[in-house]
Amino acid sequence: MLLLLFLYTFLDQASSTFLIDPHTFSFPSFDPNSCTNGSLICMGSVTAGNGYLSLTPEPNNNSTSPLEKVGRVLFHHPVVAWPASFSTTFTIRISPFPNSNVSGDGMAFIFAQDNASSPPSSTGSYLGILGPSTQGGVVQQLAVELDTYKNEWDPDANHIGIDTISIINPVAAESLNATGIDLKSGRNIKVRIDYHGWKKLLEISMAYSGDMLVSVFNHFIEIEDTVPSSVFVGFTAATGRVPESHHVLDWTFSTIPLPDLNNQGSKYDKMKTILLIVVPLIMGLLIVLICFLPSFRRLVKRKKEMVKQKVDIEIRSRTAANVPKMFTHKMLAKATHNFSKENLLGTGGFGSVYKGTLKDDPPTIVAVKKISATSKQGEKEYFAEICTIGRLRHKNIVQLQGWCHEGEHHLLVYKYMPNGSLDRYIGKQFLDWDTRFKILTGLASALLYLHEDSISSSGSTTTTNIESKSAPQLPSLDSSKADDVVLQCDF
Ligand SMILES: *[C@@H]1O[C@H](CO)[C@@H](O)[C@H](O)[C@H]1NC(C)=O
Numbered sequence: 001m002l003l004l005l006f007l008y009t010f011l012d013q014a015s016s017t018f019l020i021d022p023h024t025f026s027f028p029s030f031d032p033n034s035c036t037n038g039s040l041i042c043m044g045s046v047t048a049g050n051g052y053l054s055l056t057p058e059p060n061n062n063s064t065s066p067l068e069k070v071g072r073v074l075f076h077h078p079v080v081a082w083p084a085s086f087s088t089t090f091t092i093r094i095s096p097f098p099n100s101n102v103s104g105d106g107m108a109f110i111f112a113q114d115n116a117s118s119p120p121s122s123t124g125s126y127l128g129i130l131g132p133s134t135q136g137g138v139v140q141q142l143a144v145e146l147d148t149y150k151n152e153w154d155p156d157a158n159h160i161g162i163d164t165i166s167i168i169n170p171v172a173a174e175s176l177n178a179t180g181i182d183l184k185s186g187r188n189i190k191v192r193i194d195y196h197g198w199k200k201l202l203e204i205s206m207a208y209s210g211d212m213l214v215s216v217f218n219h220f221i222e223i224e225d226t227v228p229s230s231v232f233v234g235f236t237a238a239t240g241r242v243p244e245s246h247h248v249l250d251w252t253f254s255t256i257p258l259p260d261l262n263n264q265g266s267k268y269d270k271m272k273t274i275l276l277i278v279v280p281l282i283m284g285l286l287i288v289l290i291c292f293l294p295s296f297r298r299l300v301k302r303k304k305e306m307v308k309q310k311v312d313i314e315i316r317s318r319t320a321a322n323v324p325k326m327f328t329h330k331m332l333a334k335a336t337h338n339f340s341k342e343n344l345l346g347t348g349g350f351g352s353v354y355k356g357t358l359k360d361d362p363p364t365i366v367a368v369k370k371i372s373a374t375s376k377q378g379e380k381e382y383f384a385e386i387c388t389i390g391r392l393r394h395k396n397i398v399q400l401q402g403w404c405h406e407g408e409h410h411l412l413v414y415k416y417m418p419n420g421s422l423d424r425y426i427g428k429q430f431l432d433w434d435t436r437f438k439i440l441t442g443l444a445s446a447l448l449y450l451h452e453d454s455i456s457s458s459g460s461t462t463t464t465n466i467e468s469k470s471a472p473q474l475p476s477l478d479s480s481k482a483d484d485v486v487l488q489c490d491f
C-alpha cells in the first residue's frame with residue numbers, strides 16, 4: 001500500500017515536472033538573420049527574406065530551379081503537445097510564379113516528432129510532410145495542410161486537410177470554397193490552429209489578413225495517439241513540376257499545459273486512473289478477506305460440526321435404539337472376509353449365515369445371512385424378515401441389526417449369538433434341569449410374544465398392525481426351522 005502511494009506521488013511529480021513551463025514564442029516578423037540566429041531550424045529550400053520566410057525558391061532567384069523543391073522550418077526547441085491546449089497563429093502568402101497559370105502544391109503547418117528535415121522525395125503532393133519511405137505510421141506527426149493543387153484524392157485545388165500517416169488518406173480534408181478564401185490568391189492569409197486539450201478538438205480558423213478570423217474546420221483528434229508529447233513545430237512546403245512561392249510572414253505559438261492529468265487521458269493518467277481504481281479495490285477486498293476470513297472459517301467449521309453432530313446423533317440413536325440400518329455389500333463382505341468358509345456359521349433353506357466383524361467402535365460381531373440370489377422365495381423371505389423381525393423386540397428373539405440389498409445381493413444382519421444354535425444342545429449333550437427350564441421358559445416367552453404381544457403391543461399404528469398381522473405365521477417359526485442359526489436362544 002505504501003509502495004503504491006509512493007508510486008502514485010512519484011507519477012504525479014514526474015508528470016508535473018515533465019510539463020516544463022508553458023511555451024510561448026512569437027515572430028512578429030522575419031529578417032535575413034532569422035534562419036541563422038539560432039531561433040529557427042531552416043532546412044531544404046527555406047530562405048529568410050526581408051519580412052518573411054520563403055519555404056520554396058523565389059521566382060527571382062536565377063541560381064536555382066524552383067521545381068521539385070522541399071523546405072522545412074522548425075522552432076529550435078521542442079514544445080509540449082500534450083497534455084496541453086495550444087494555439088498558433090501565422091500569416092502566409094502563397095503565390096503562383098509570374099507568367100504561370102497553374103498552381104503549385106501548397107504548404108503545411110507541422111507537429112514533427114524530431115527536428116530532422118523533410119524525408120527524401122517528399123516533393124510535390126507530399127508537401128514535405130511525408131515521403132514514400134515514411135508513409136503508413138513510420139513517423140508520429142500531425143500536419144495541417146494548405147493544399148493548392150488537386151491530386152486525384154483531393155477535393156479540389158483550394159482545401160485544408162489533416163494528415164498523420166498518409167497524404168493520400170488524410171484524417172480529414174475540406175474545401176475552402178465556402179469560406180471565400182483562395183489560398184493561392186497571393187494575398188496574406190491569417191491562419192489560427194487551436195487544440196483544446198479537454199475537448200480534444202482541433203479547430204482551424206482563417207481570414208484574409210485584416211479580416212475577422214472565422215472557424216473553417218473542426219476535428220476531434222486524440223493527439224496523444226498521434227504525436228509524442230514533446231514535438232517540434234514549424235512549416236513545410238514543396239513544389240513539383242509547377243513552381244509556387246510559399247511565404248510565412250509572422251508566427252506566434254503558445255502551449256498551456258493542463259494541470260489536472262486525471263481528465264486528460266494521457267498514458268500517465270490512464271495508469272494513474274487504473275492505479276487509483278484498482279489499488280483501493282484490491283486493498284478493500286484484501287481487508288474484507290482478512291477481517292472476515294476467520295469468522296467465515298468459524299462459520300464453516302460450525303456448520304461442519306453441526307452436520308457431524310447431526311450424523312453422530314443419528315448414528316448413536318440408531319445404535320442405542322438398535323434400529324435396523326442399511327449396510328453396503330462392501331461393508332459386509334469385508335466383515336465376513338468375503339463370505340469365507342471359515343466364517344460360515346451354517347446353511348439353511350434360503351441361504352447361508354456367516355460370522356462377521358463390523359469395524360465399529362467398539363467392533364461388533366454379527367451374523368450375516370446371505371439369501372440365495374436366485375431364490376424368488378429368498379427375496380420374499382428377505383422382505384418378510386425386515387418387516388417383521390426388524391420390528392420385534394424380545395430378549396429371546398434374535399435382533400435384526402440391518403439389511404443390505406444391492407443388485408442380486410440380499411443380506412440380513414443379526415446380532416451374533418456366541419453359544420450358537422439350540423439344536424447343537426438338544427439331544428446332543430447333557431443339560432441340567434436349570435438350563436432346560438430356562439430354555440423352555442425362554443421359548444415360551446418368545447412364542448407368547450410372537451403370537452400375542454407383538455400384535456397387541458404394536459397395534460398403535462395401522463401400518464404396523466397390518467403387516468404384523470401376517471407376520472407371525474411367516475418368518476419366525478419358519479426360520480427357526482430353516483435357518484437354525486438365526487433364531488437362537490440367549491441363554
Ligand atoms: C532571431 O530572429 C528572429 C526573427 O527575426 C527574432 O524574432 C529573434 O528574436 C532572433 N533571435 C535572436 C536570439 O536574436
Ligand SMILES: *[C@@H]1O[C@H](CO)[C@@H](O)[C@H](O)[C@H]1NC(C)=O
Binds near residue numbers: 058061062
Ligand atoms: C537563391 O537560392 C539559393 C539556393 O536555394 C540560396 O542559397 C540563395 O540565397 C537564393 N538567393 C536569393 C537572392 O534568394
Ligand SMILES: *[C@@H]1O[C@H](CO)[C@@H](O)[C@H](O)[C@H]1NC(C)=O
Binds near residue numbers: 060061062
Ligand atoms: C534573374 O534573372 C533575371 C533575368 O533572367 C534578371 O532580370 C534578374 O535580375 C536576376 N535576378 C538575380 C537575383 O540575379
Ligand SMILES: *[C@@H]1O[C@H](CO)[C@@H](O)[C@H](O)[C@H]1NC(C)=O
Binds near residue numbers: 099101102
Ligand atoms: C497556361 O500557360 C501555358 C503556357 O505557359 C499555356 O500553354 C496553357 O494553355 C495555359 N493554360 C491555361 C488554362 O490558361
Ligand SMILES: *[C@@H]1O[C@H](CO)[C@@H](O)[C@H](O)[C@H]1NC(C)=O
Binds near residue numbers: 041076115
Ligand atoms: C535536434 O535535436 C537534437 C536533440 O533533440 C539536438 O541534439 C540537435 O542539436 C538538434 N538539431 C538542431 C539542428 O537544432
Ligand SMILES: *[C@@H]1O[C@H](CO)[C@@H](O)[C@H](O)[C@H]1NC(C)=O
Binds near residue numbers: 155158175177
Ligand atoms: C471550389 O472552386 C473551384 C473553382 O471554382 C472548383 O474547381 C472546385 O471544384 C470547388 N470545390 C468544390 C469542393 O466544389
